[in-house]
Amino acid sequence: MPRLLVLDIDGTLLNSEDIVTPVVKDAISRVRELDVAVALATGRRVGSTRGVVEEIGINLPIVTFNGALVWDTAREKAIHELAFSVPVMTRIAELCRKYEIAPVLLQGPGHGERIFVPSGNGVQPSYLTWFLDPRRDEVDELQYDQLVRTPGILTIDVFGPELALQSLWYELAELEVQVYDVGEVSSQTDPPNWALNVHMPGASKAAGVQILAQSLGCTMQDVVAIGDGYNDLPLLEAAGIGVAMGNAHDEVKARADVVVNGHDEDGVAEAIERFVLEPLRNPA
Numbered sequence: 001m002p003r004l005l006v007l008d009i010d011g012t013l014l015n016s017e018d019i020v021t022p023v024v025k026d027a028i029s030r031v032r033e034l035d036v037a038v039a040l041a042t043g044r045r046v047g048s049t050r051g052v053v054e055e056i057g058i059n060l061p062i063v064t065f066n067g068a069l070v071w072d073t074a075r076e077k078a079i080h081e082l083a084f085s086v087p088v089m090t091r092i093a094e095l096c097r098k099y100e101i102a103p104v105l106l107q108g109p110g111h112g113e114r115i116f117v118p119s120g121n122g123v124q125p126s127y128l129t130w131f132l133d134p135r136r137d138e139v140d141e142l143q144y145d146q147l148v149r150t151p152g153i154l155t156i157d158v159f160g161p162e163l164a165l166q167s168l169w170y171e172l173a174e175l176e177v178q179v180y181d182v183g184e185v186s187s188q189t190d191p192p193n194w195a196l197n198v199h200m201p202g203a204s205k206a207a208g209v210q211i212l213a214q215s216l217g218c219t220m221q222d223v224v225a226i227g228d229g230y231n232d233l234p235l236l237e238a239a240g241i242g243v244a245m246g247n248a249h250d251e252v253k254a255r256a257d258v259v260v261n262g263h264d265e266d267g268v269a270e271a272i273e274r275f276v277l278e279p280l281r282n283p284a
Helices: 022-033 050-056 086-098 125-138 162-175 205-215 230-238 250-255 267-281
Strands: 004-007 037-040 062-064 069-072 077-081 103-107 115-118 139-142 153-160 178-186 193-199 223-227 241-244
Touching (some): 022 050, 037 050, 062 205, 115 125, 125 153, 125 193, 162 178, 162 193, 178 230, 223 267, 230 241, 230 250, 241 250
Parallel strands (some): 115 139
Protein backbone atom coordinates (compact mmCIF):
# COMPACT_ATOMS: atom_id res chain seq x y z
CA MET A 1 0.00 0.00 0.00
CA PRO A 2 1.26 3.53 -0.74
CA ARG A 3 2.62 5.36 2.30
CA LEU A 4 4.67 8.15 0.75
CA LEU A 5 3.80 10.28 -2.30
CA VAL A 6 6.77 12.13 -3.80
CA LEU A 7 6.26 14.91 -6.34
CA ASP A 8 8.64 16.70 -8.67
CA ILE A 9 7.83 20.40 -9.00
CA ASP A 10 8.60 21.89 -12.42
CA GLY A 11 6.78 20.16 -15.26
CA THR A 12 4.92 17.97 -12.77
CA LEU A 13 3.24 19.67 -9.83
CA LEU A 14 3.29 23.05 -11.59
CA ASN A 15 1.57 23.47 -14.93
CA SER A 16 2.93 25.53 -17.83
CA GLU A 17 1.74 28.71 -16.08
CA ASP A 18 3.76 27.72 -12.98
CA ILE A 19 0.70 27.20 -10.79
CA VAL A 20 -0.72 24.29 -8.82
CA THR A 21 -4.25 23.89 -10.12
CA PRO A 22 -7.21 23.57 -7.71
CA VAL A 23 -7.79 20.00 -8.94
CA VAL A 24 -4.25 18.98 -8.01
CA LYS A 25 -4.41 20.80 -4.65
CA ASP A 26 -7.63 18.98 -3.82
CA ALA A 27 -6.10 15.60 -4.69
CA ILE A 28 -3.10 16.29 -2.45
CA SER A 29 -5.40 17.32 0.40
CA ARG A 30 -7.32 14.05 0.11
CA VAL A 31 -4.07 12.09 0.23
CA ARG A 32 -2.98 13.86 3.40
CA GLU A 33 -6.37 13.24 5.01
CA LEU A 34 -5.70 9.51 4.59
CA ASP A 35 -2.37 9.81 6.44
CA VAL A 36 -0.24 9.26 3.36
CA ALA A 37 2.87 11.42 3.63
CA VAL A 38 3.50 13.91 0.81
CA ALA A 39 6.98 15.17 -0.06
CA LEU A 40 8.74 17.13 -2.79
CA ALA A 41 11.86 16.05 -4.69
CA THR A 42 13.29 18.76 -6.92
CA GLY A 43 16.38 20.11 -8.60
CA ARG A 44 15.54 23.51 -7.12
CA ARG A 45 17.27 25.18 -4.22
CA VAL A 46 15.54 25.39 -0.84
CA GLY A 47 14.68 29.08 -1.20
CA SER A 48 12.82 28.61 -4.47
CA THR A 49 10.97 25.58 -3.06
CA ARG A 50 9.54 27.20 0.08
CA GLY A 51 6.62 28.85 -1.68
CA VAL A 52 5.46 25.54 -3.13
CA VAL A 53 5.80 23.85 0.28
CA GLU A 54 3.58 26.51 1.82
CA GLU A 55 1.06 26.43 -1.02
CA ILE A 56 0.33 22.71 -0.75
CA GLY A 57 0.68 22.69 3.02
CA ILE A 58 3.17 19.87 3.52
CA ASN A 59 5.41 19.60 6.56
CA LEU A 60 7.89 16.86 5.64
CA PRO A 61 11.56 17.54 4.90
CA ILE A 62 12.17 18.32 1.23
CA VAL A 63 14.58 16.66 -1.18
CA THR A 64 16.34 19.48 -3.04
CA PHE A 65 19.35 20.05 -5.30
CA ASN A 66 18.46 16.78 -7.08
CA GLY A 67 18.95 14.84 -3.85
CA ALA A 68 22.23 16.43 -2.75
CA LEU A 69 20.30 17.97 0.16
CA VAL A 70 17.45 16.68 2.32
CA TRP A 71 16.36 19.76 4.28
CA ASP A 72 14.13 19.92 7.34
CA THR A 73 12.17 23.14 6.79
CA ALA A 74 10.67 23.02 10.30
CA ARG A 75 14.06 22.94 12.05
CA GLU A 76 16.02 24.68 9.27
CA LYS A 77 18.72 22.05 9.21
CA ALA A 78 20.15 19.45 6.86
CA ILE A 79 19.22 15.82 7.34
CA HIS A 80 21.54 14.80 4.51
CA GLU A 81 24.02 16.88 2.54
CA LEU A 82 26.46 15.89 -0.22
CA ALA A 83 28.66 18.88 -1.01
CA PHE A 84 31.48 19.08 -3.54
CA SER A 85 35.05 18.45 -2.47
CA VAL A 86 37.77 20.91 -3.47
CA PRO A 87 39.57 18.44 -5.79
CA VAL A 88 36.38 17.65 -7.71
CA MET A 89 35.41 21.33 -8.00
CA THR A 90 38.94 22.15 -9.18
CA ARG A 91 38.80 19.58 -11.96
CA ILE A 92 35.32 20.70 -13.06
CA ALA A 93 36.55 24.30 -13.16
CA GLU A 94 39.51 23.26 -15.31
CA LEU A 95 37.22 21.52 -17.77
CA CYS A 96 34.84 24.50 -17.89
CA ARG A 97 37.74 26.83 -18.69
CA LYS A 98 38.87 24.45 -21.42
CA TYR A 99 35.48 24.74 -23.12
CA GLU A 100 35.08 28.45 -22.25
CA ILE A 101 32.01 27.77 -20.13
CA ALA A 102 31.41 29.66 -16.90
CA PRO A 103 30.35 27.30 -14.08
CA VAL A 104 27.58 28.50 -11.77
CA LEU A 105 28.01 27.19 -8.22
CA LEU A 106 24.91 26.85 -6.04
CA GLN A 107 25.41 26.78 -2.29
CA GLY A 108 23.24 25.07 0.29
CA PRO A 109 21.22 27.05 2.88
CA GLY A 110 23.45 25.89 5.71
CA HIS A 111 26.21 28.06 4.24
CA GLY A 112 24.15 31.01 2.98
CA GLU A 113 22.56 29.66 -0.23
CA ARG A 114 24.58 32.05 -2.40
CA ILE A 115 25.30 31.74 -6.13
CA PHE A 116 28.93 31.97 -7.26
CA VAL A 117 30.38 32.64 -10.72
CA PRO A 118 33.95 33.21 -11.92
CA SER A 119 35.42 36.69 -12.29
CA GLY A 120 38.74 38.29 -13.14
CA ASN A 121 40.82 36.32 -15.60
CA GLY A 122 38.34 33.47 -15.74
CA VAL A 123 35.57 32.96 -18.27
CA GLN A 124 33.35 36.03 -18.08
CA PRO A 125 29.70 35.14 -17.38
CA SER A 126 28.25 37.81 -19.69
CA TYR A 127 26.27 35.23 -21.66
CA LEU A 128 24.55 34.27 -18.39
CA THR A 129 22.82 37.64 -18.06
CA TRP A 130 19.40 36.04 -18.56
CA PHE A 131 20.05 33.73 -15.59
CA LEU A 132 21.92 36.04 -13.26
CA ASP A 133 20.06 39.35 -13.65
CA PRO A 134 16.92 38.26 -11.73
CA ARG A 135 19.18 36.94 -8.95
CA ARG A 136 21.89 39.63 -8.75
CA ASP A 137 21.41 40.16 -5.02
CA GLU A 138 22.28 36.48 -4.48
CA VAL A 139 25.35 36.36 -6.76
CA ASP A 140 29.03 36.69 -5.83
CA GLU A 141 31.87 36.76 -8.37
CA LEU A 142 35.11 35.11 -7.29
CA GLN A 143 38.51 34.32 -8.76
CA TYR A 144 38.84 30.65 -9.69
CA ASP A 145 41.19 29.87 -6.80
CA GLN A 146 38.55 31.16 -4.39
CA LEU A 147 35.65 29.68 -6.31
CA VAL A 148 36.81 26.08 -5.97
CA ARG A 149 37.27 26.45 -2.20
CA THR A 150 33.76 27.73 -1.54
CA PRO A 151 32.07 25.55 1.10
CA GLY A 152 28.67 23.90 0.84
CA ILE A 153 28.38 23.78 -2.96
CA LEU A 154 25.65 21.25 -3.83
CA THR A 155 25.10 21.87 -7.55
CA ILE A 156 27.31 23.15 -10.34
CA ASP A 157 25.22 24.35 -13.27
CA VAL A 158 26.89 24.70 -16.63
CA PHE A 159 25.24 26.58 -19.48
CA GLY A 160 26.39 26.75 -23.07
CA PRO A 161 25.89 25.51 -26.65
CA GLU A 162 24.65 21.93 -26.87
CA LEU A 163 27.76 20.63 -28.66
CA ALA A 164 30.11 22.18 -26.09
CA LEU A 165 28.12 20.63 -23.23
CA GLN A 166 28.22 17.22 -24.90
CA SER A 167 32.02 17.39 -25.04
CA LEU A 168 32.20 18.59 -21.44
CA TRP A 169 29.88 15.81 -20.29
CA TYR A 170 32.13 13.21 -21.93
CA GLU A 171 35.13 14.48 -19.95
CA LEU A 172 33.16 14.79 -16.72
CA ALA A 173 32.62 11.03 -16.91
CA GLU A 174 36.18 10.49 -15.66
CA LEU A 175 35.18 12.07 -12.34
CA GLU A 176 32.16 9.78 -11.97
CA VAL A 177 30.11 12.81 -10.96
CA GLN A 178 26.35 12.75 -11.34
CA VAL A 179 25.25 14.75 -14.38
CA TYR A 180 21.65 15.52 -15.37
CA ASP A 181 20.74 16.86 -18.80
CA VAL A 182 18.32 19.76 -18.46
CA GLY A 183 18.10 20.52 -22.20
CA GLU A 184 17.57 23.94 -23.74
CA VAL A 185 16.92 26.58 -21.09
CA SER A 186 17.26 29.90 -22.90
CA SER A 187 16.94 31.14 -26.45
CA GLN A 188 18.21 34.58 -25.39
CA THR A 189 21.76 33.65 -26.40
CA ASP A 190 23.26 32.75 -29.76
CA PRO A 191 23.47 29.81 -29.98
CA PRO A 192 20.76 28.97 -27.40
CA ASN A 193 21.88 28.00 -23.90
CA TRP A 194 21.54 24.38 -22.88
CA ALA A 195 22.22 23.24 -19.33
CA LEU A 196 23.66 20.43 -17.24
CA ASN A 197 23.27 19.97 -13.47
CA VAL A 198 26.42 18.47 -11.96
CA HIS A 199 26.57 16.87 -8.51
CA MET A 200 28.92 14.78 -6.45
CA PRO A 201 28.80 11.02 -7.09
CA GLY A 202 25.82 9.43 -5.38
CA ALA A 203 23.54 12.47 -5.50
CA SER A 204 20.09 11.60 -6.83
CA LYS A 205 16.46 12.12 -5.96
CA ALA A 206 16.27 8.38 -5.34
CA ALA A 207 19.01 8.53 -2.70
CA GLY A 208 17.41 11.55 -1.02
CA VAL A 209 13.94 10.01 -0.97
CA GLN A 210 15.32 6.76 0.42
CA ILE A 211 16.73 8.68 3.40
CA LEU A 212 13.38 10.40 3.88
CA ALA A 213 11.45 7.14 3.55
CA GLN A 214 13.64 5.42 6.14
CA SER A 215 13.00 8.26 8.58
CA LEU A 216 9.26 7.56 8.18
CA GLY A 217 9.64 3.81 8.61
CA CYS A 218 8.97 3.18 4.90
CA THR A 219 10.80 1.39 2.13
CA MET A 220 11.05 2.54 -1.47
CA GLN A 221 8.35 0.00 -2.31
CA ASP A 222 5.94 2.14 -0.27
CA VAL A 223 6.68 5.18 -2.48
CA VAL A 224 4.61 6.53 -5.37
CA ALA A 225 6.82 8.99 -7.26
CA ILE A 226 5.74 11.35 -10.07
CA GLY A 227 8.06 13.27 -12.39
CA ASP A 228 8.88 14.36 -15.90
CA GLY A 229 12.63 14.95 -16.28
CA TYR A 230 15.82 12.97 -16.70
CA ASN A 231 16.71 13.89 -13.12
CA ASP A 232 13.55 12.03 -12.02
CA LEU A 233 14.55 8.74 -13.63
CA PRO A 234 16.55 7.28 -10.69
CA LEU A 235 13.59 7.98 -8.40
CA LEU A 236 10.92 6.67 -10.78
CA GLU A 237 12.88 3.45 -11.22
CA ALA A 238 13.53 3.01 -7.49
CA ALA A 239 9.97 3.74 -6.29
CA GLY A 240 7.30 1.13 -5.84
CA ILE A 241 5.37 2.93 -8.57
CA GLY A 242 7.16 5.40 -10.84
CA VAL A 243 4.76 7.67 -12.74
CA ALA A 244 5.82 9.77 -15.73
CA MET A 245 3.86 12.82 -16.75
CA GLY A 246 2.44 12.97 -20.26
CA ASN A 247 4.72 15.94 -20.97
CA ALA A 248 7.83 13.98 -19.88
CA HIS A 249 10.75 13.19 -22.15
CA ASP A 250 10.20 10.06 -24.23
CA GLU A 251 12.96 8.16 -22.43
CA VAL A 252 11.41 9.00 -19.06
CA LYS A 253 8.02 7.73 -20.22
CA ALA A 254 9.59 4.58 -21.61
CA ARG A 255 11.35 3.73 -18.33
CA ALA A 256 8.55 4.67 -15.93
CA ASP A 257 6.01 2.12 -14.72
CA VAL A 258 3.07 4.15 -16.02
CA VAL A 259 2.32 7.38 -17.87
CA VAL A 260 -0.49 9.81 -17.00
CA ASN A 261 -1.79 13.03 -18.49
CA GLY A 262 0.47 16.06 -18.73
CA HIS A 263 0.92 18.88 -16.24
CA ASP A 264 -1.61 21.01 -18.13
CA GLU A 265 -4.21 18.23 -17.86
CA ASP A 266 -3.94 17.66 -14.09
CA GLY A 267 -1.81 14.55 -14.52
CA VAL A 268 -0.75 14.60 -10.87
CA ALA A 269 -4.39 14.39 -9.78
CA GLU A 270 -4.92 11.47 -12.16
CA ALA A 271 -1.90 9.65 -10.74
CA ILE A 272 -3.02 10.28 -7.17
CA GLU A 273 -6.47 8.89 -7.89
CA ARG A 274 -5.19 5.78 -9.67
CA PHE A 275 -2.18 4.85 -7.57
CA VAL A 276 -2.87 6.27 -4.10
CA LEU A 277 -6.56 6.89 -3.43
CA GLU A 278 -8.02 3.93 -5.33
CA PRO A 279 -5.66 1.35 -3.72
CA LEU A 280 -6.48 2.77 -0.29
CA ARG A 281 -10.23 2.58 -0.97
CA ASN A 282 -10.01 -0.95 -2.33
CA PRO A 283 -7.06 -2.74 -0.72
CA ALA A 284 -6.18 -6.06 -2.34
